[in-house]
Amino acid sequence: MKKVKVAVIGYGHLGKWHCQKVAAHADVADFVAIVEKFPQGQEAAKANHPNVKVVSEISEIINEIDAAFIVTPTSTHFALSKYLLENNKHIFCEKPVCSNDEEAMALTKIAQDKKMVFQVGHSERCHEAWEKLAEELGQVQRPFTIRINRVAAFKGRATDVDVVQDLAIHDLDLLTYILKFNPVSVRADGYKIRTDKWDHATMELTDANGSVAYITVGRNHVKEIRDVEITSQSGMIYVDLFANKYATSPSGQYSEGVFVKEENYAKRDHLLVEHGYFYDSILNGAPVFVNFNDGVKAVHLVDSVLKALETKKTVQV
Numbered sequence: 001m002k003k004v005k006v007a008v009i010g011y012g013h014l015g016k017w018h019c020q021k022v023a024a025h026a027d028v029a030d031f032v033a034i035v036e037k038f039p040q041g042q043e044a045a046k047a048n049h050p051n052v053k054v055v056s057e058i059s060e061i062i063n064e065i066d067a068a069f070i071v072t073p074t075s076t077h078f079a080l081s082k083y084l085l086e087n088n089k090h091i092f093c094e095k096p097v098c099s100n101d102e103e104a105m106a107l108t109k110i111a112q113d114k115k116m117v118f119q120v121g122h123s124e125r126c127h128e129a130w131e132k133l134a135e136e137l138g139q140v141q142r143p144f145t146i147r148i149n150r151v152a153a154f155k156g157r158a159t160d161v162d163v164v165q166d167l168a169i170h171d172l173d174l175l176t177y178i179l180k181f182n183p184v185s186v187r188a189d190g191y192k193i194r195t196d197k198w199d200h201a202t203m204e205l206t207d208a209n210g211s212v213a214y215i216t217v218g219r220n221h222v223k224e225i226r227d228v229e230i231t232s233q234s235g236m237i238y239v240d241l242f243a244n245k246y247a248t249s250p251s252g253q254y255s256e257g258v259f260v261k262e263e264n265y266a267k268r269d270h271l272l273v274e275h276g277y278f279y280d281s282i283l284n285g286a287p288v289f290v291n292f293n294d295g296v297k298a299v300h301l302v303d304s305v306l307k308a309l310e311t312k313k314t315v316q317v
């Protein structure tokens with residue numbers, strides 16, 4: 001079988017794991033190169049992947065690959081994606097696909113004429129809970145209220161971006177993915193506690209049918225919480241993304257006096273799952289798991305939330 005010739009760009013915190021997943025897919029992927037700008041990362045890459053070429057610029061190996069994983073800081077995603085698209089390469093780009101609406105528009109112009117696979121790393125879609133709860137999610141009555149929390153203690157990572165770009169983007173994408181929620185307006189409050197960027201933010205998004213989403217994200221919290229709570233006339237669904245469990249309480253009862261059902265769900269290796277989907281799209285034409293338009297939509301929502309934070313006004317999405 002033909003294998004996909006692959007490079008990973010960026011050997012930092014997440015790039016290391018992406019490299020491990022490329023190596024784990026040796027049946028479908030030829031691991032050609034790791035592209036890392038800085039010597040420290042290059043040395044680590046060489047030590048962990050002695051049979052893989054390590055270079056500092058993507059241009060050095062562009063003619064040797066079919067596809068690349070972009071795992072560099074968000075500010076570099078636009079230029080790297082543009083270059084890879086212009087060279088007709090398949091792309092897996094970590095979230096966010098780019099920094100803002102302006103970059104998204106420019107990238108859309110280039111991507112629309114290309115037949116390449118472009119997948120975006122919205123890994124929170126990989127939780128098994130969404131598959132197990134598909135029936136319940138499909139039955140949620142409109143309007144509904146959804147609350148999502150994604151907070152943790154300060155780790156000093158991703159401070160080149162704010163918490164909306166880094167964390168809330170997962171949840172803004174989940175709204176569309178799990179509930180087909182299309183926000184029409186947003187208002188938000190936030191705090192710059194440790195950095196000169198938003199370290200904590202709470203946003204309220206509404207849709208045309210009166211549903212409301214409240215998302216809280218923070219990187220200066222005292223504990224780690226990642227959960228989703230959906231309430232409507234049809235009952236309630238609660239998912240603990242941290243503990244990998246969920247509970248449901250519909251408007252009726254499960255059996256005499258039993259109103260709540262609790263389940264654990266299997267913890268998955270999200271990156272491994274995403275890599276599998278990527279190769280399936282390239283080799284077998286399978287639909288792209290999180291496509292370019294999904295990535296652009298999430299970037300637009302992030303931009304809208306940031307405008308709401310800066311202006312302290314309700315912003316139309």
Ligand SMILES: NC(=O)c1ccc[n+]([C@@H]2O[C@H](COP(=O)([O-])OP(=O)(O)OC[C@H]3O[C@@H](n4cnc5c(N)ncnc54)[C@H](O)[C@@H]3O)[C@@H](O)[C@H]2O)c1
Binds near residue numbers: 096158
């Ligand atoms: N899906 C998720 O849950 C998730 C989790 C963490 C990070 N991310 C995303 O992954 C990306 C990387 O995050 P990270 O935490 O690994 O960052 P990081 O800073 O730890 O690593 C980035 C690496 O890229 C290298 N680099 C920078 N510019 C480069 C270039 N032009 N060419 C080659 N190498 C370059 C840096 O030297 C560094 O080693 C970000 O976009 C982030 O949002 C996604």
